[in-house]
Amino acid sequence: xxxxxxxxxxxxxxxxxxxxxxxxxxxxxxxxxxxxxxxxxxxxxxxxxxxxxxxxxxxxxxxxxxxxxxxx
Amino acid sequence: xxxxxxxxxxxxxxxxxxxxxxxxxxxxxxxxxxxxxxxxxxxxxxxxxxxxxxxxxxxxxxxxxxxxxxxxxxxxxxxxxxxxxxxxxxxxxxxxxxxxxxxxxxxxxxxxxxxxxxxxxxxxxxxxxxxxxxxxxxxxxxxxxxxxxxxxxxxxxxxxxxxxxxxxxxxxxxxxxxxxxxxxxxxxxxxxxxxxxxxxxxxxxxxxxxxxxxxxxxxxxxxxxxxxxxxxxxxxxxxxxxxxxxxxxxxxxxxxxxxxxxxxxxxxxxxxxxxxxxxxxxxxxxxxxxxxxxxxxxxxxxxxxxxxxxxxxxxxxxxxxxxxxxxxxxxxxxxxxxxxxxxxxxxxxxxxxxxxxxxxxxxxxxxxxxxxxxxxxxxxxxxxxxxxxxxxxxxxxxxxxxxxxxxxxxxxxxxxxxxxxxxxxxxxxxxxxxxxxxxxxxxxxxxxxxxxxxxxxxxxxxxxxxxxxxxxxxxxxxxxxxxxxxxxxxxxxxxxxxxxxxxxxxxxxxxxxxxxxxxxxxxxxxxxxxxxxxxxxxxxxxxxxxxxxxxxxxxxxxxxxxxxxxxx
Numbered sequence: 001x002x003x004x005x006x007x008x009x010x011x012x013x014x015x016x017x018x019x020x021x022x023x024x025x026x027x028x029x030x031x032x033x034x035x036x037x038x039x040x041x042x043x044x045x046x047x048x049x050x051x052x053x054x055x056x057x058x059x060x061x062x063x064x065x066x067x068x069x070x071x072x
Numbered sequence: 073x074x075x076x077x078x079x080x081x082x083x084x085x086x087x088x089x090x091x092x093x094x095x096x097x098x099x100x101x102x103x104x105x106x107x108x109x110x111x112x113x114x115x116x117x118x119x120x121x122x123x124x125x126x127x128x129x130x131x132x133x134x135x136x137x138x139x140x141x142x143x144x145x146x147x148x149x150x151x152x153x154x155x156x157x158x159x160x161x162x163x164x165x166x167x168x169x170x171x172x173x174x175x176x177x178x179x180x181x182x183x184x185x186x187x188x189x190x191x192x193x194x195x196x197x198x199x200x201x202x203x204x205x206x207x208x209x210x211x212x213x214x215x216x217x218x219x220x221x222x223x224x225x226x227x228x229x230x231x232x233x234x235x236x237x238x239x240x241x242x243x244x245x246x247x248x249x250x251x252x253x254x255x256x257x258x259x260x261x262x263x264x265x266x267x268x269x270x271x272x273x274x275x276x277x278x279x280x281x282x283x284x285x286x287x288x289x290x291x292x293x294x295x296x297x298x299x300x301x302x303x304x305x306x307x308x309x310x311x312x313x314x315x316x317x318x319x320x321x322x323x324x325x326x327x328x329x330x331x332x333x334x335x336x337x338x339x340x341x342x343x344x345x346x347x348x349x350x351x352x353x354x355x356x357x358x359x360x361x362x363x364x365x366x367x368x369x370x371x372x373x374x375x376x377x378x379x380x381x382x383x384x385x386x387x388x389x390x391x392x393x394x395x396x397x398x399x400x401x402x403x404x405x406x407x408x409x410x411x412x413x414x415x416x417x418x419x420x421x422x423x424x425x426x427x428x429x430x431x432x433x434x435x436x437x438x439x440x441x442x443x444x445x446x447x448x449x450x451x452x453x454x455x456x457x458x459x460x461x462x463x464x465x466x467x468x469x470x471x472x473x474x475x476x477x478x479x480x481x482x483x484x485x486x487x488x489x490x491x492x493x494x495x496x497x498x499x500x501x502x503x504x505x506x507x508x509x510x511x512x513x514x515x516x517x518x519x520x521x522x523x524x525x526x527x528x529x530x531x532x533x534x535x536x537x538x539x540x541x542x543x544x545x546x547x548x549x550x551x552x553x554x555x556x557x558x559x560x561x562x563x564x565x566x567x568x569x570x571x572x573x574x575x576x577x578x579x580x581x582x583x584x585x586x587x588x589x590x591x592x593x594x595x596x597x598x599x600x601x602x603x604x605x606x607x608x609x610x611x612x613x614x615x616x617x618x619x620x621x622x623x624x625x626x627x628x629x630x631x632x633x634x635x636x637x638x639x640x
Contacts, residue, residue: 007322007323008311008315008319008349039307040307040310040311041306043323043522045323045326045327048326048327048622048623049525049526049527049528050327050522050524050525050526050527052525064326066319066322066326067307067308068308069308069311069312069315069319069320069323070320070515070521070522070555
């Protein structure tokens with residue numbers, strides 16, 4: 001079970017059953033489609049490291065998605 | 073033609089000059105760094121007669137273009153010993169434009185026992201009047217007195233008691249749209265430079281009659297609307313509207329780079345107590361004068377600012393930014409937004425940089441002057457600065473001096489300027505930026521964090537930092553808010569078309585970036601001429617020797633790599 005937590009978003013925490021690793025972009029697309037809403041520019045973090053859209057998400061991963069903001 | 077108003081602070085003589093170079097078209101940091109580089113001897117005393125202080129608005133100041141009213145302030149910094157550009161929001165840039173001014177230059181320096189002056193700039197005259205009615209007062213009181221005397225709509229620039237006493241962490245406060253001097257060009261000790269000229273305030277009256285008259289009115293109107301549309305459609309900008317920069321607390325905690333316990337850790341247990349959601353919920357719950365979605369300048373479609381209220385709904389502080397939440401919060405192990413708000417309010421009143429003073433208090437806590445996590449002690453330290461006690465003067469001189477006086481080796485600074493709110497051992501891209509900027513540690517100069525695939529590795533970080541040094545500097549280069557960059561990061565055309573429609577000057581994207589790189593070059597050259605060496609572009613030795621607990625990382629960036637990131 002992949003657990004994806006969307007911070008500062010109404011999407012909240014979403015759990016997705018996976019048989020095999022999938023690209024983050026595909027996973028997000030599916031979640032956005034089901035929820036009927038989308039989070040724009042994002043930073044995806046797994047184990048303290050940023051992952052990209054084309055990175056593979058493994059079946060037991062926990063991923064946190066943040067809005068891609070910066071300090072000023 | 074663009075006007076530069078030179079004011080001799082000894083004689084009071086004011087003279088206008090007209091210029092039409094590209095530096096004056098763009099304004100902002102392009103112009104302020106150009107003027108510092110051309111007119112200030114790099115080896116001069118920042119407080120001496122040869123030192124000058126420049127206030128420059130940007131190319132879109134005074135127009136309908138969103139977020140184009142930043143005021144760029146440039147001089148030689150007493151804190152870093154090098155060139156300094158610090159910019160602020162507010163209405164001063166707009167008022168200058170309405171008076172037909174691109175730049176105000178303060179020149180010369182009176183004797184130290186001269187009386188304080190207020191410079192009043194109106195459509196007919198510029199005069200220096202007695203400023204003793206402001207002397208020794210906090211910035212909030214100064215702001216009220218200036219509003220009383222010159223009206224709430226005047227664009228005012230003032231300094232706090234810290235600057236009056238030449239403390240190196242003092243900033244310059246500018247009027248916000250409500251007439252309160254709460255918008256800070258906080259970094260680098262520029263408040264003290266203004267004080268060395270015995271100028272306690274500058275007032276730009278609301279009687280300016282110069283209207284923005286674009287060469288191509290229709291294209292300018294369309295282009296201006298396009299910027300608003302882009303900002304509103306951009307998902308990043310719209311989240312700024314709701315949460316502001318405070319959203320970075322969670323991101324930095326997750327990435328192990330939230331400065332904690334005087335930059336010895338990158339995470340703080342309980343960080344959620346000071347995060348964006350808690351701040352948003354607190355502001356909503358308390359109501360009253362509290363606001364999210366608050367604009368620091370007009371017009372602005374982003375509105376990332378806030379008004380943080382106290383328990384009774386009365387204004388406690390506006391704004392509270394992420395950098396302050398980290399340096400005055402997690403860095404001191406404080407988990408109470410009210411404490412951070414109170415410290416920020418006192419900093420604004422004293423007229424000091426929240427980053428350098430937060431870092432200095434972290435150093436004081438490490439020295440054992442108080443326990444980390446002691447809310448009251450942190451507030452007391454800020455009051456020491458406001459009241460100019462001997463300890464307060466040390467803390468108000470920034471973290472480098474505080475560390476030297478208090479015997480703390482782990483001093484979080486580069487070139488004497490406190491490290492902003494990203495633990496450098498956990499983000500080598502930001503570390504590279506801190507090390508290689510001409511301004512001392514500065515996050516806005518090359519914000520790599522969200523684009524680092526592996527933050528703890530230094531591989532590829534020279535190139536990444538350089539890429540974002542250009543992207544980050546583009547907005548400063550023409551006086552736009554840094555957060556507009558999200559909408560034009562891949563294509564500057566919308567802003568370049570506005571420059572063409574406004575002035576009839578065609579600047580290609582390549583020419584614009586060349587101008588940005590030229591600015592970086594002259595800033596580094598100024599520093600070399602001032603005697604700053606590559607060896608000064610280092611963190612304290614402890615960052616190289618002691619691993620950050622969460623990542624096991626030390627700073628492993630060499631002088632050679634830093635030098636590469638400084639090549640333009």
